[in-house]
Amino acid sequence: MNDDFSREFSRALRAAGVVGAGGAGFPAYIKAQSRAEYALANAAECEPLLKKDQMLLEYFPERIFDGLELMMRSTGAGAGIIAVKKKHEKIIKRLEETARNRRNISIGRLGDYYPAGDEQCLVYELTGRVTPMGGLPLDVGCVVNNVETLYNAAAGGKAPVTEKFVTIAGAVKTPCTIKVPVGITYAEAVEIAGGLKVAQAAGIDGGAMMGKVITDFGTVINKASGGLIVLPKNHPLIVRKAQGRAVFARIGRSVCDQCSFCTELCPRYLLGHSVQPHRAMRSLLFAGAGRRIHSEFALLCCECSLCTLYSCPEGLNPKEVCVSGKGDLRDMKINFKNSALNTGKASLPHPVREERKVPVSKLIKRLGLAEYDTDAPYLEHGYKPARVRISLNQHIGVPCSPTVGIGQSVAKGELIGDVPADKLGCPVHASIDGKVSKINDKYVEIES
Ligand code: SF4
Ligand code: SF4
Structure with a gap:
């Protein structure tokens, strides 16, 4: 070293x-x-x-x-x-x-x-x-x-990050993996992938399991984007993932039979960690409408969604109960360190962890994605955007403040936003040559 x-x-x-x-x-x-x-x-x-x-x-x-x-x-x-x-x-x-x-x-x-x-x-x-x-x-x-x-x-930090690799898959004409300038929209990326195959489409930004549903394809691609799964708007996965807290809490409270399948297949539980989504579900019984979910067993959930989208035979949403529960615990100033789970004991992986791994092929069938399970080869393209919007908050930490002004000419790779040196965060750079056309607290827009 x-x-x-x-x-x-x-x-x-x-x-x-x-x-x-x-x-x-x-x-x-x-x-x-x-x-x-x-x-x-x-x-x-x-x-x-x-x-x-x-x-x-x-x-x-x-x-x-x-x-x-x-x-x-x-x-x-x-x-x-x-x-x-x-x-x-x-x-x-x-x-x-x-x-x-x-x-x-x-x-x-x-x-x-x-x-x-x-x-x-x-x-x-x-x-x-x-x-x-x-x-x-x-x-x-x-x-x-x-x-x-x-x-x-690999460039040893000498080349600013201005491009992103993303896969555009699902209901598009040419599923593919492309390198695009940071700040273009998913709508533009979908056009590079040949356009939509369905009239009424929605997308999952970041992947079927951990990504977020978007209905606005004007969402911009940033440095952490993994790709987009395009699906018909009424696809069960889109409907399921778009479910709000009031709905999943109400249904979960009345339907969960405490079978504990969600826990038994949870990858973190199988590593020996105290994540028990069925117990987080149980806490719904005590959290009436508008009340906080109080279950420390949600604290170490990695939000993989396996419990919700694969394990639960009742189609419930233990993952979102854990996510909401973590937020409620944060409000109550409860974290792992001061929780009852912090016993200092070493974790021992579950003896049948190996046998409980969930094959991706089975998962794809369960998600209703089998018809979209195709290659998405790397595609060279010459797309040049007329405009990019560079988000000032593409990282964990403090958002960037703009370092440029409206009307200023910028070159690809030039610094356009930064965070104070003593704060966690990273600067952002222009991803195309052009002129700054708009600045607000969320992004810097550049027109070529
Ligand atoms: S798998 Fe579903 S029904 Fe079973 S305990 Fe978990 S949330 Fe409840
Ligand atoms: S979302 Fe959380 S609770 Fe559910 S399986 Fe993944 S880690 Fe476990």
Whole structure:
């Protein structure tokens, strides 16, 4: 480990605005400053239909190895592992060829189950270490980065992040994976994918399981976007995911029979953590309309949605009960550290964890997505947007303040928003050449 290198690399990553590209948006410079034994590159990509991580491995393996090597050097990690599903044999062959010329990097093969890409599940699969409850992979010597984050880190922080890889899948004419300027809309990305195949469409931004329903395709793509699943507006998955708290709490209160399937298949429970969604559901009985949900068993939920979209035989929504419960507990100033769950005991994975893994193929059928389960190959395109809207809040931490004014000319890669140096966050940059046409507290708009 080299402290000078780590300092300089972290500073450069921050300046380049490199954030977690797998959905979280966590500033990469914080991870680069940490100390670890293992640096893990996460390409598990277990979200049904999304393929961008596979495409990155297939088309840009050298760059991902470069990013991983830099992260290893910065954190002092003696071993790097690229985590990919073993079903991707062609990609693995290519990775193994690349690994021959690299030191201390190996390929970690994962089964095809959901959620293989959950950080804590990944760490256990690849190292046999269990992240402590309420802790982070770093607590067991692991730093985990999505492969696209490493792709962006590979330039050593010298190239600002201005582009994003996304998969556009589902009810579009040409499902594909594309690299687009940050700040274009999903409507534009759908056009690159050949346009809609249905008249009345909605989308799930970020993946079928963990993503959010959007009905406005004017939603912009940011540095953490993973892709869009387009579906008919009345598809059961869209209807289910759009359910509001009043509805899922009312139905859950009256229908949940406490079978506990939601808990028995919960990936964090199976790691030995005290997540018990059926007990969070039970708390609905005491939380009448408008009352707070008080169940500490919701605190460590990773929001993977498996309980809601796969496990529950009654079609209930324990995930959203956990999410709402976590919010209510936050309001009550209850967190894991001061909760009754914080016993200090080590977690032991469930003895039948292996047998309870949920195959992605079964999940796809359960979600009603089988007809959309196609390839989404990497597509080169020459699309040049007339306008982009760069969100000032694309990361975890403090939102950016604009550093440009209306009418100002900017070049691609130029700084347009920043956060104070002593706050968590990353700057944002122009993704096209043009003139700043609008600024508000949410975004900077640039017209070419
Ligand atoms: S699986 Fe469904 S019915 Fe069973 S305990 Fe969980 S929420 Fe209730
Ligand atoms: S969403 Fe459900 S299955 Fe996933 S971690 Fe939370 S409680 Fe467990």
